[in-house]
Amino acid sequence: MNINCEQLQDQYSDYFEHLLTPSEVEVFERHITGCETCRADYHTFATMFQFLDRVELTEVDAPAGLRADILSVIAQRPAAKVFSIKDWANGAFARPRLVWGSALAVAAVIVFAVTTTFHGPGHNTSQPGVATPACMEGPCTTVAPTPTAPAPLLQNVTLKEGTASLDYEVFTLHLPSVVASTANVSAYVLQDGDPVADKTLESDTDKATPAWSGALAPNVSLSLPVAVTSDLPAGTSLNLLLDWTSGDQSGREVAFVPVTPAPSSVSSVAANTSFYDAVRTIAGEYQQTIVADNSALSALAAAQPLSGTTGNELNAAQALQSVLGPDGFVITPQSGGYYLISHP
Amino acid sequence: MSDAFPASSQPSSYSVKTEALQPDPPTAQRVRKELSPADRALITRAQRGDTGAFNELIKLYERAVYNFALRLTADTDDAGDIAQDAFIRAFNAINSFRGDASFTTWLFRITTNVFLDERKKRRAHPTQSLDEMVTVSEGTLVKQVEDHSPGPETIATDKERTAALNRAIQKLPEYQRAMVVMYHLEQKAYEEIAEILEVPIGTVKSRLNRARLALKDLLSADRELLDS
Numbered sequence: 001m002n003i004n005c006e007q008l009q010d011q012y013s014d015y016f017e018h019l020l021t022p023s024e025v026e027v028f029e030r031h032i033t034g035c036e037t038c039r040a041d042y043h044t045f046a047t048m049f050q051f052l053d054r055v056e057l058t059e060v061d062a063p064a065g066l067r068a069d070i071l072s073v074i075a076q077r078p079a080a081k082v083f084s085i086k087d088w089a090n091g092a093f094a095r096p097r098l099v100w101g102s103a104l105a106v107a108a109v110i111v112f113a114v115t116t117t118f119h120g121p122g123h124n125t126s127q128p129g130v131a132t133p134a135c136m137e138g139p140c141t142t143v144a145p146t147p148t149a150p151a152p153l154l155q156n157v158t159l160k161e162g163t164a165s166l167d168y169e170v171f172t173l174h175l176p177s178v179v180a181s182t183a184n185v186s187a188y189v190l191q192d193g194d195p196v197a198d199k200t201l202e203s204d205t206d207k208a209t210p211a212w213s214g215a216l217a218p219n220v221s222l223s224l225p226v227a228v229t230s231d232l233p234a235g236t237s238l239n240l241l242l243d244w245t246s247g248d249q250s251g252r253e254v255a256f257v258p259v260t261p262a263p264s265s266v267s268s269v270a271a272n273t274s275f276y277d278a279v280r281t282i283a284g285e286y287q288q289t290i291v292a293d294n295s296a297l298s299a300l301a302a303a304q305p306l307s308g309t310t311g312n313e314l315n316a317a318q319a320l321q322s323v324l325g326p327d328g329f330v331i332t333p334q335s336g337g338y339y340l341i342s343h344p
Numbered sequence: 345m346s347d348a349f350p351a352s353s354q355p356s357s358y359s360v361k362t363e364a365l366q367p368d369p370p371t372a373q374r375v376r377k378e379l380s381p382a383d384r385a386l387i388t389r390a391q392r393g394d395t396g397a398f399n400e401l402i403k404l405y406e407r408a409v410y411n412f413a414l415r416l417t418a419d420t421d422d423a424g425d426i427a428q429d430a431f432i433r434a435f436n437a438i439n440s441f442r443g444d445a446s447f448t449t450w451l452f453r454i455t456t457n458v459f460l461d462e463r464k465k466r467r468a469h470p471t472q473s474l475d476e477m478v479t480v481s482e483g484t485l486v487k488q489v490e491d492h493s494p495g496p497e498t499i500a501t502d503k504e505r506t507a508a509l510n511r512a513i514q515k516l517p518e519y520q521r522a523m524v525v526m527y528h529l530e531q532k533a534y535e536e537i538a539e540i541l542e543v544p545i546g547t548v549k550s551r552l553n554r555a556r557l558a559l560k561d562l563l564s565a566d567r568e569l570l571d572s
Contacts (some may be wrong), residue, residue: 071395271514288439337439
């Protein structure tokens with residue numbers, strides 16, 4: 001077998017580092033023996049490689065103020081501010097008036113703006129389900145819709161600094177690929193002690209604050225910025241309930257998003273704690289966004305109160321496993337940086 | 345061009361030269377720094393929002409991150425900015441560190457991403473030509489506009505070779521530059537570079553070969569320096 005000059009170049013590094021097989025070495029050396037151009041070219045390459053290997057660069061100290069600057073930026077991250085739920089409920093939607101809220105309100109919020117982004121083919125390729133435009137680009141498995149276990153509606157949560165010292169948790173929503181037509185979506189902010197599986201809470205503003213409601217089409221991403229509250233205890237989480245229906249399909253999930261730093265003392269989850277309180281505590285304790293999907297919420301009636309407890313777990317995954325694992329819940333990390341709780 | 349030569353007809357000078365230019369494989373392995381129990385405890389505390397623990401982590405890793413950024417940018421101001429942004433990103437994402445990579449690998453991944461993002465922004469809003477960034481004297485990285493590269497008649501020294509090499513490295517496309525810096529200057533193993541860039545090892549090797557070929561072409565004007 002012979003190789004040309006370009007193919008020889010592809011093997012320069014491997015030859016230099018003795019990574020070629022004996023037969024590849026033979027082919028390499030046969031070519032370079034007869035090709036003066038490659039011989040000179042490889043000689044330059046090898047000389048450079050040898051020189052690179054023995055370059056000794058001086059290490060320098062990091063600038064004296066670097067660490068202080070980093071810590072200063074971290075410390076200057078604006079603290080979460082409080083909006084009054086009632087201000088929002090009274091219609092101060094477009095330009096809400098700031099009112100410092102009660103520390104008892106765990107996460108009073110106001111919807112600031114909703115933006116949508118259309119996504120082209122490929123956005124849903126990771127989810128099995130009905131045919132999507134992505135299938136036109138390659139093999140696509142068509143699976144009957146499974147309304148009982150849809151993928152999460154929530155794709156991601158990011159923190160954004162707002163204006164006037166406000167911070168926003170931006171929830172990015174995208175319909176699961178099993179949903180082929182526009183869905184009606186409702187988002188609610190849950191407050192301390194809400195029973196997340198309670199179907200009546202939609203009309204009970206003492207338990208849940210409507211955040212947004214509207215239609216969401218497939219292949220559209222919706223950004224739902226929520227201004228978070230302040231003067232909150234350490235380890236507080238912002239908890240959002242998402243409901244969607246599309247024809248005979250429906251889904252429900254709850255996101256637990258930490259908004260204030262974890263408490264300095266470790267608080268464990270005791271036995272017989274409710275699902276909501278246990279997950280909320282872990283989200284705040286470990287500063288980890290956690291999403292309970294439809295299957296998890298459907299399983300709650302049989303599982304509550306939970307039988308597990310936490311001890312000295314190192315991270316949120318271990319803590320969730322300790323509390324929820326005994327009742328059959330499964331915890332999986334998601335690419336959006338959050339943990340998903342489901343119940344197969 | 346003839347492809348096949350019988351072994352007996354190989355020029356003796358060629359045989360000598362290729363032996364010299366295919367040195368013995370290195371006996372010392374490129375080792376990565378594993379996470380110590382003390383570092384792991386600091387990370388766990390930082391993941392709980394303990395900024396004091398994060399302060400300790402910065403102390404431990406700021407020198408490595410800053411020097412990496414300096415080798416990528418050849419500019420002390422840019423390196424400081426990149427190191428700062430990298431640590432802030434690391435703080436914001438500390439809960440996503442799960443310990444399946446070493447903390448250094450994770451920090452270098454973030455630093456590389458900050459560097460690539462920053463250069464992308466700079467291309468969109470150029471403020472200074474990268475050609476103006478050069479390196480002089482054994483790793484003391486400064487910015488200068490005039491080209492003081494030695495002519496062919498100049499006696500080559502390691503210092504001059506280093507300067508020529510660093511100038512060429514700074515002319516590489518950012519992604520290739522990051523790979524060359526990681527492998528040749530930071531002494532990272534192929535496996536760790538694959539983890540940092542989140543690409544397969546085979547991709548690292550082939551792209552690094554491309555980067556070295558590009559570097560060789562950039563250094564062609566300085567061939568006398570390398571050969572001397």
